[in-house]
Amino acid sequence: MPTLEDVARRAGVSTATVSKVLSNTPYFTEATRNKVMLAVKEIGYVPNLAARALSSGRTQIIAVVFPYVYDAIFADPRILCVMEGIDAECNLRGYNLLISTPRLIEGAVDENYLQLIQSGYLDGVIALNHVPFASVLDPVLKKGIPAVSIGGHAAAYSVSSDHHAGGVLIMQHLLELGHRRIGIITVPDNINIGTEQLLQGIRDAAQAHGLNFDDLPKAVGDYSTASGADGAAQLLQQHPDLTALLCLNDRMAMGALQEAHRLGLRVPDQLTITGYDDIPAAATTVPPLTTIDQHSLTTGYEASRMLFDLLDGQKPESKIIPVELVIRSSSAPPIR
Amino acid sequence: MPTLEDVARRAGVSTATVSKVLSNTPYFTEATRNKVMLAVKEIGYVPNLAARALSSGRTQIIAVVFPYVYDAIFADPRILCVMEGIDAECNLRGYNLLISTPRLIEGAVDENYLQLIQSGYLDGVIALNHVPFASVLDPVLKKGIPAVSIGGHAAAYSVSSDHHAGGVLIMQHLLELGHRRIGIITVPDNINIGTEQLLQGIRDAAQAHGLNFDDLPKAVGDYSTASGADGAAQLLQQHPDLTALLCLNDRMAMGALQEAHRLGLRVPDQLTITGYDDIPAAATTVPPLTTIDQHSLTTGYEASRMLFDLLDGQKPESKIIPVELVIRSSSAPPIR
DNA sequence: AAGCAATAGTTAAACGCTTAACTCTATAGC
DNA sequence: GCTATAGAGTTAAGCGTTTAACTATTGCTT
Missing domain, CATH: 3.40.50.2300 (Response regulator)
Structure with missing residues (x-):
């Protein structure tokens, strides 16, 4: 592989010149620049990234x-x-x-x-x-x-993301539709700050509507579709009167959707299910998911x-x- | 950041020794190895990858x-x-x-x-x-x-993947179920060798059952879910008598599923839809997709x-x- | 006792680039 | 005429490894 030195030799300048021209350092005549560029093209020079990294301390x-x-x-x-x-x-x-x-x-x-x-x-x-x-x-x-x-x-x-707002928005949506018996498919505590904020948003929205978050039935999933299905199964069995399932991500919502279908529950007529994230697949489930777009x-x-x-x-x-x-x-x- | 030299100085050996010990070159006493390793631990030495790459020509x-x-x-x-x-x-x-x-x-x-x-x-x-x-x-x-x-x-x-076999398998499945009026949601020609083999497999299976592949209605998608929905819409409008839709990937099949639902067609009772790939989502659609697992x-x-x-x-x-x-x-x- | 192989370690060049420090004009200011 | 400054380019010292080639010691053959 050609090196800086090869280019320099061909262009009749020093390696420093080549290096600097290539990195657009000022103070070179057009003529010199052209000479260098031409040589680079002619011998097909491409800088060796490892050498550059070692010398400059930057790796790209x-x-x-x-x-x-x-x-x-x-x-x-x-x-x-x-x-x-x-x-x-x-x-x-x-x-x-x-x-x-x-x-x-x-x-x-x-x-x-x-x-x-x-x-x-x-x-x-x-x-x-x-x-x-x-x-x-x-x-x-x-x-x-x-x-x-x-x-x-x-x-x-x-x-x-503004997860607090997300929590408020999705919970508010459910509450404004008239739901009160809402099951939540959540994830283990302390997963990350985002989840805490989201849950706080949900809690605040619930409170604003006179509902106590802690009273809501919950199932703990792990973000996966399968865990969403499990959570839904568990929740619906223990609380058959639930009218809505709020899931902390779309994949779990998709699992819930699947479970609802398995149980013969029509969504959204008999059961409302919401997600969170707005992953591409959320738009193409049957029915398409109401969710929060995190951009x-x-x-x-x-x-x-x-x-x-x-x-x-x-x-x-x-x-x-x-x-x-x-x-x-x-x-x-x-x-x- | 500590360098090889720092380690060498501390261990009282040469840099070459350190380098070789670190790369498990033979011919060193346990004592020397231990000295080096100890020094490495003590000063928290981590090799500089750029230098290593430049010198050895390998970057990992x-x-x-x-x-x-x-x-x-x-x-x-x-x-x-x-x-x-x-x-x-x-x-x-x-x-x-x-x-x-x-x-x-x-x-x-x-x-x-x-x-x-x-x-x-x-x-x-x-x-x-x-x-x-x-x-x-x-x-x-x-x-x-x-x-x-x-x-x-x-x-x-x-x-x-053995796409020819995949094509045969999925088409055979359809044919053995008794389908004859099969629409195909495909992709543009010459996308890659795999697709050609897959289509050939489908063609061969069709022929083995006395069906001419070229006579089958086709829609051209682009692998995306949306294009699958479009393809299904187009196919079902022009050929309302189709009983099955064979899609060249799962995402298009998911789109087709969605379109079928929109049209009020029950899957699989009124319309069979198959995918290809077996992506994780294929197991969780409603209904779950029959497809080809590519592993x-x-x-x-x-x-x-x-x-x-x-x-x-x-x-x-x-x-x-x-x-x-x-x-x-x-x-x-x-x-x- | 010489010769050789195996063991244990060192020296120093090389990898290909960047860049600080330097040289050498040419022009400008006073 | 002398100094300052900006422009154009060069020299050479690294950057931190790897590794071929070398030295030195020990033990074993013959």
Whole structure:
């Protein structure tokens, strides 16, 4: 492979000149620039990234990390939408995207991940908030790598959804339709800040309508479709009088939908089911899901923009992405 | 950050010794090894990957590339299953996963991608077969980077599904149920080899049952759910007597399901709908989809194993992953 | 006792780039 | 005429590893 030196020789200049011309340093004549560019084209020179990284300390690689939790990360469409936003922005800027899915062995982050963080291979990190979030992001911050978190982390720049508003919106929607006997398919406590805010929103909306959140029947799922079906089964068996199921994500709502169908319950006529996230599939279920759009693509986009600002030496403001109630056909007034 | 030299000084040996001990080169006493290891622990040394890469020519990075085609890659659950298999294997081996989604501007691969390939940053490549496949994989092969393709490429090691068998299986299933008036929701020609094989399988099965493939009504989609709905609408309007819809992927089948529901057609009683891929969502639609399981996870797993074999200097055999008919509830005999 | 192989470790060059510090005009200001 | 400054380019010192080639010691053959 041709090196800087080959280009320099061919263009009749020094390697420093080539390097600087290539990085658009000022103070070169057009003639010199042209000579260099021509030589580059002629011998098909492409910079060696490892050498560049070693010398400059920058790798042009940013990592997206999501702890491997519950089921496979790649199974969660919500995360993929975020990824897409990130990918698009990185592509635009000529950065490369590395994916890291640290395994968590008994609470400890895996060794490979730690090595990667320490290795100097990463110019920046975008981390998805999840259970063992601190343990994943802390090494990054300690090492001083620019990082932004999606979902919030006290010590980091972050972009998160307005989950409190989301909780209020979806619960309000149910209440305004006239539902009172509402089952909730939730996830284990302390999963992340977002979930707490969401639950608080639901609680507040309930209270505003004179309903006590703590009295509402609940089932605990794990975000997966299957757990949604299980939760629905359990809830409907113990509380056959429920008129609505509020699910903390779309996948669990899809499971609930499936279970309702299995039980011969027509949605939304006999049972209202709502989701959260607005993943692509939510629009194509039968019936399509009423849900909360988190604007995942925007979230990914904003996260990368924020990271690039950080890399440019700026101090960006943490951002809160507004959410939106999307009313489709899985919700209707309860039957009297 | 501490360097090799710091470790060497502390352990009272040369940097070469440290480097070799760390890479398990033979001919060192236990005492020396321990001294080195102790020093490493004490000062928290982590190798600098860029330096290592420059010096050794290996980066510990492998790239998964999928051309950006139609809609976002990240929207395709089938691909994500494959990714998961790849990710798991890379994680095990301590390799890092870089994702590249080259944009295709007027048939040409984007410049960033080409640079990445040439840059020496990649130890290996796994490429997903898609429309402009050659243009994406050719630079990789030319550069001599170990590569495996998923879906088949004449010049490369590959792992692919037995699409011909898949086509036969799904069509046979329909025919054996007694369907004859079958609509096909397909994709544009020449998308990739896999699709051609699949169509050939369908054709062969049709012929074996005395049905001429070319006479079957067809609609052309683009893999997306929406295009499946459109295709179904179009097909059912022009051919109201159809008793089954064979869709070339699950997402289009989900769209068809949705359209059937909109038209008030009960599936499978009044209309049979089948998919292909067996993405996770296929099991949770209402009704769950009859489809072909491509074993996407295995595919990803095998692809990375093959790549690692290649990196180990072996010459692996290209592999064909068997497929499997998964009969769920979206298919039934036609009404008489 | 010489020769050799195996063991244990070192030296120093190389990997390909960036960049601080430097040189050498040419022009401008006073 | 002398200094300052801006423009155009070069020199050479790293960046932190790996690794080929080398030295030195020990033990075993013959």
